[in-house]
Amino acid sequence: MDRPELALHQLHVFAVLAEELHFGRAAVRLGIAQPPLSQQIRRLEERVGHPLFARGPRGVSLTPAGRELLPAARRALDELAAGLDAARRIGSGTAGRLRVGFAASLALTVLPALLRSYRERYSQVDLEIREMTTAPQVAALHEGEIDVGLLREPPAAPDLDTRVILSEGFVAVLPSTHPLAAQRAVRVKQLAEEPFVLLPRAIGPTVHDRIVGLCRAAGFEPAIAQRAVEWQTVAALVEAGLGVSLAPASIRRIRLGGVAYRRIEPGTARTTVAIGWRRDDPNPLLLHFLEVAHDCFGSG
Amino acid sequence: MDRPELALHQLHVFAVLAEELHFGRAAVRLGIAQPPLSQQIRRLEERVGHPLFARGPRGVSLTPAGRELLPAARRALDELAAGLDAARRIGSGTAGRLRVGFAASLALTVLPALLRSYRERYSQVDLEIREMTTAPQVAALHEGEIDVGLLREPPAAPDLDTRVILSEGFVAVLPSTHPLAAQRAVRVKQLAEEPFVLLPRAIGPTVHDRIVGLCRAAGFEPAIAQRAVEWQTVAALVEAGLGVSLAPASIRRIRLGGVAYRRIEPGTARTTVAIGWRRDDPNPLLLHFLEVAHDCFGSG
DNA sequence: GCGGTCCATAGCGCCAGAGGTATCACACGG
């Protein structure tokens, strides 16, 4: 590509004059005096190599060469104005596309609140959310496949930054008719003989292993009677009496009439949810997303 | 439309850097040193208001804002390069559109030679030829409907310039078997008893009236036995024995085996063909057309 | 012929910015 021969400024002047077809009026519209306008046009014509306007005593008219150049000039000006505008919107983070990965265990808890808040503030941003477990999220962040991830138990990765947005305990999920639901807190050991409803391990290996780990720490292997791919379904199955479950506390947001959530004892076990991103990612949308997350979940 | 905020030059620099993704190489391609390139990019980024490149130690990459601006910049640059090129071609008269009016009596004589010569030299010019008699041509020139006209017996019009490209006598058109074809020249009077083949007056009133005038000057009213809208047809009808004709000498270019063209006496009557154009027309195609006409038909 | 309209020309002041050189800061690899 050759160096551009024309100045955009002159093309603008040209376009205005081509509309007015009158040096005086065009100069007024441009906010300059008439002689400078004449100069600009002359300079442009010199660069083009041919006259663009035919000067008459009753105003001016375009020459064929001018008629040919005009649409190109207009398109170029519009193109740039639009492109610049779009670039600025993206640069300022008020528009663009943000690809968000999330762990399945967050699909009905932190994710909706976060996305809703974000959408409210940045309605022009195209959010692309993708469900994936923690390890693939880390890989996808590295590959640039996603811009931000919502991770359970964030691993430390060299090029990634993470911020914990939620640290929560576990709760027992019980049918409200269950005897244990009468207690304010449930000892994990008390669930030893109960059938369990859990997510398949493949969906959320991290949280799955934590839950199974809790049971083992209490001295039993949970008897998994039923699997369900969404926490909502897990809750529904518990409500239907198919079993009990242990889940991160944020599951409380799923409110079902026949389900009771009870603090467990010991309550020391906690699981963290973090937001992760490429440390060197300059994308302003990311910063905004982090801000929104901060506002949503405190200074976690 | 607002004043443009960017300099095309910077967009060019931007586009090159976006291709190379390396300040050093881009600077070489641009033929400048590296620091000025850094400055250009910085200036552009300042105007846009956001970084366009993410600088890394192993080269640079585009930010989302940069990715958004790049296609717009490229399109604008291409647009302008193409538009400028087209405008120059038109300005220099090597491309464009030229609307040519012509009198029917020239359709098979001067017109083809002229157009062929012109097309050879200016192959990119879009020639639009339109058959019309002299008076409408003059009007069409005034209206800007045509750019140049080929006129029989050009009238003097205030805003039009004309140049005679051909001044020719008349010839008798005879079947080659006709007794008069044995003579080298024919007196008009000798045609008094012959049936005539002529164009309808509406097609070429000027030349038609000149021919009828020749007969009257020789003392008779021509008996028009047949009309034909093209001179080629006239010649063919003469060949077929339907009559004789009088025609401008350039009709000789229509070569038919059974037709003889003979000089007439007295040979003083001449008809002129002129090229006409708007005096103030800046169209360079017109100048070229006049040049070609000059070369084709001498400095007449 | 005179004033009005319209564009071109001349000459001037001024500064944004393009380009240069020299040097720095940083990251990475041996």
Next chain:
DNA sequence: CCGTGTGATACCTCTGGCGCTATGGACCGC
């Protein structure tokens, strides 16, 4: 730990060209 390659920074020069005012010159209508 030091060389190498990357881009950034500092500082300088110089000029292109933008805009101004004042004036010229062509044309038109009254």
